[in-house]
Amino acid sequence: MRTEDLIKALDADARNKAMPLGLAWWLAVGVAVVVAAMVFFMTIGPRPDIMPAMHTMRFMSKFVFTLALTTSAFALIRALSTPGAASRRAKLWTLAAPALVMIAVFLELFVVPEADWGRRLVGSNMMICMSFIPLIGIGPLAIFLGMLRYGAPTRPVLAGAVAGLLAGGLAATFYAAHCFDDSPLFVATWYTIAIAFLTALGALGGRFFVRW
């Protein structure tokens, strides 16, 4: 088939239209939030003392971290799924969440006596944390990997990893409403491990599942 002939076929198919990728991403993230919320409320749900907890800095700081991660990963994944889109600034923004956590860890080490560090780091929930963040995030991750197939990521492995970050940030946001361990020491350790697991899974998905 000559290229000339191929163009005839493509042209004849011009009327067939798909939803613009940008709009589809917003839709996908909406569905992912619903899926994550359903898993969260059907399994662990928010902690019973969530109202008074909302008046504490440590509890609220968790949402600052997870939402910073979620929004920056969302901006980055939209850029990475569009060929030729600039992603440098979005990449830099994904450093915001880790930077905020690190600042919080330093503050925590400063205000909490050393004897207490270990107890706060280990917490009471680490197994739940490490199993429920992946569990809440796995549905969203599948949706985001599907979106990468719908898009056109020229670096599929990286884009898949960012899909994992986004799913992890979203799942951690829900999980944070359940967890009693509000210390940044706990968050920096166990949340990171759980999100890293989803990120690795996303990278694998990008490698083997996202082909176009």
Add this chain to the structure above:
Amino acid sequence: MTGKDEAELSRLLRAAIAGDERAYADFLHRIAALVRGFVRRKIVQGGVDPEDVVQETLLAIHVKRHTWREDAPVLPWVYAIARFKLIDAFRRRGRRIEVEIAETFAEPEAETVSERDINRALDGLPPSQRSVVSSISVDGHSIGETAVKLGISETAVRVSLHRGLAAIAKRFGRR
């Protein structure tokens, strides 16, 4: 030249997405020539046929045109896809190469004819899709003529064409 190209090509693709088939054909012809120039300059040793990469890029541009943001420049988008498909082609050949970012713009070039990867992909289609795709491409029939010739509705032709092209884009070059 490239600034004017950019504006003109964006205008054509916007018109095409809005439903102007003439604009789309015009867009694809120009893109094919530009991508051909780009790919030929990048392939200095044998092993990969530039025209295969041109065709694969055009198909990818077609099935992924919803990823172009209408307010973004179109040439970086086109070259990013061409570069991705070129690297893909080299990788399939078991060669590792670095293709630098396409900030250098290519000159349009004309097609040469030889046996194509796309024919293999076409042959792999279910018969109903294959007959529709080759009727419109190789034989140059319109949707309406194809419908009459094959004795099916125009809607069925459109569906088969769309599915056939999507399937070709998916299996292009995978062997």
